Amino acid sequence: MKDIDIAEWSAKPFAEFDKGWFLLTGGDFSSKWNTMTVSWGFAGTMWGKPVVAVVVRPGRYTREFLDANPEFTLSAFPEECKKALTILGTKSGRDCDKVALSGLTPVPANIVKAPAFAEADTVLECRALYRQPMTRGSFLDSAPFEKWYSSEDDLHIAYIAEVLALRRRQ
Numbered sequence: 001m002k003d004i005d006i007a008e009w010s011a012k013p014f015a016e017f018d019k020g021w022f023l024l025t026g027g028d029f030s031s032k033w034n035t036m037t038v039s040w041g042f043a044g045t046m047w048g049k050p051v052v053a054v055v056v057r058p059g060r061y062t063r064e065f066l067d068a069n070p071e072f073t074l075s076a077f078p079e080e081c082k083k084a085l086t087i088l089g090t091k092s093g094r095d096c097d098k099v100a101l102s103g104l105t106p107v108p109a110n111i112v113k114a115p116a117f118a119e120a121d122t123v124l125e126c127r128a129l130y131r132q133p134m135t136r137g138s139f140l141d142s143a144p145f146e147k148w149y150s151s152e153d154d155l156h157i158a159y160i161a162e163v164l165a166l167r168r169r170q
């Protein structure tokens, strides 16, 4: 893995979120942490900083870690890890040791306390700057609300986070 200047990141953000998926990992590797698969989010510039936004439904166990500690990692993986990401995106860390089930290897990140993964080919280390629960009244078009939410209680919480570091397998 090699540190990359964020300005030089040649990402394909639409494909990397929608088709590639990330693991969103919060907490502290030395005590308690959790991870989940995410495929919704985006990367860009906000408040003069390089940022990513992720959206997390309130019931996710990982959400509790993000709310307790603003630091997290986003890790992207090669195609052969898809099965592991499916496990981590369909089971909850509340109920089982899903990381052991996935076969992936958590490793320390460089800056933040949340771990990254040895098998990842891209790791973003992030610190949340802003948290915004979505509201039904903020939808300008009701179609996404009707399609994706069974109740207002399930609306995503958006986290906009500064990207502190980026590493990529060369």
Ligand SMILES: Cc1cc2nc3c(=O)[nH]c(=O)nc-3n(C[C@H](O)[C@H](O)[C@H](O)COP(=O)(O)O)c2cc1C
Binding pocket: 021, 034, 035, 036, 037, 038, 039, 040, 041, 055, 056, 057, 059, 060, 061, 062, 063, 085, 086, 088, 089, 090, 091, 092, 093, 094
């Ligand atoms: C491909 C894929 C993408 C997902 N994207 C998201 C997402 O962007 N936001 C979200 O809240 N849940 C998303 N999920 C669902 C969570 O990963 C899933 O509910 C997970 O089991 C939560 O784990 P936890 O309870 O241990 O945090 C996705 C699942 C999959 C399989």
